[in-house]
Amino acid sequence: MSGLRAGGPARAGRACQYTALVLNLLFLAFPFLWLVSTAFKPARELGSLHPTWIPREPTLANFRQAFDEQPLLQAAANSLLAAVGAALIAVVVATPLAYVMARRRGRLARAATGWVVVSQAFPFVLVIIPLFLVLKNLQLVDTLAGLVLVYVVWSLPFALWMLAGYVRAVPAELEEAAAVDGAGRLRVLFSVTAPLLAPGIVATALFAFITAWNEFFFALVLLKTPEKQTLPVVLTHFLGAEGAADLGPLAAAAFLATLPSLVVFALIQKRITGGMLAGAVKS
Known part of the structure; x- marks a missing residue:
């Protein structure tokens, strides 16, 4: 029973660490992902009042x-x-x-x-x-x-x-x-x-x-x-x-x-x- 009780806080600590890592990765990746999305958007989508992550009509x-x-x-x-x-x-x-x-x-x-x-x-x-x-x-x-x-x-x-x-x-x-x-x-x-x-x-x-x-x-x-x-x-x-x-x-x-x-x-x-x-x- 003591092992089970000790395992609970350890799992919770690992979960918090993984959550913080994922949030940090999302924070760091957001500017690059938005840059990639913007690079492939046509001019009319760049001026849209409701921007989207994925370009509706990707263009080069x-x-x-x-x-x-x-x-x-x-x-x-x-x-x-x-x-x-x-x-x-x-x-x-x-x-x-x-x-x-x-x-x-x-x-x-x-x-x-x-x-x-x-x-x-x-x-x-x-x-x-x-x-x-x-x-x-x-x-x-x-x-x-x-x-x-x-x-x-x-x-x-x-x-x-x-x-x-x-x-x-x-x-x-x-x-x-x-x-x-x-x-x-x-x-x-x-x-x-x-x-x-x-x-x-x-x-x-x-x-x-x-x-x-x-x-x-x-x-x-x-x-x-x-x-x-x-x-x-x-x-x-x-x-x-x-x-x-x-x-x-x-x-x-x-x-x-x-x-x-x-x-x-x-x-x-x-x-x-x-x-x-x-x-x-x-x-």
Whole structure:
């Protein structure tokens, strides 16, 4: 009887947890579902006083109009170049630094950890003017190379913090055993530690990619040539001078811009889950 009495509160607690999870998923999914619905609605349904979730007459006209009005393919190519470049460079720079942060306990590790914490507290507005002046002196304003450099610097703190956690999860005994066998520090890093860090490296790169892909403020300030603008900036061109939005094409373009992030998040989930399971098996 006591077991039955104890099982009641436990089941009620699980029910509350599942209910909260479902409500949270609905809250997060609502904007995306409404965006998809709007993207496929004809103009007369968008102005209806009684909107519906499912379009009565689905159409692809909004997508055709979006591509006709704005250079979405060129903007997507610019965003892809900036995001991939920033993710690759950030991971290459952050991996050895994260290793030092995780394995060393000296002043350098403490200073790096402090920099990671402090850098996340600065809003974009405080750094954009000095950043613009630095890039102007380097002749990198209005260039994708300058934008990639900004994205790398901005994503490094999070990449360091994330990779350092993965490095700490790798047993130091494995590195010590390789060192006893005669392997040098670089050989240990690339032959022993790096393969075990593969899930963390992939997850960090994908997070850096998503951050750069969705970034708007830096791209708006630093890129002035229309042919070099990224996708988030081009999406604002669907807004009129007085704030009136061309809702159908805007929703269609925003839906297409969201798809890469959804795919990347799916890949992140698989990689992170795989890394956690691998770590559980090793332990």
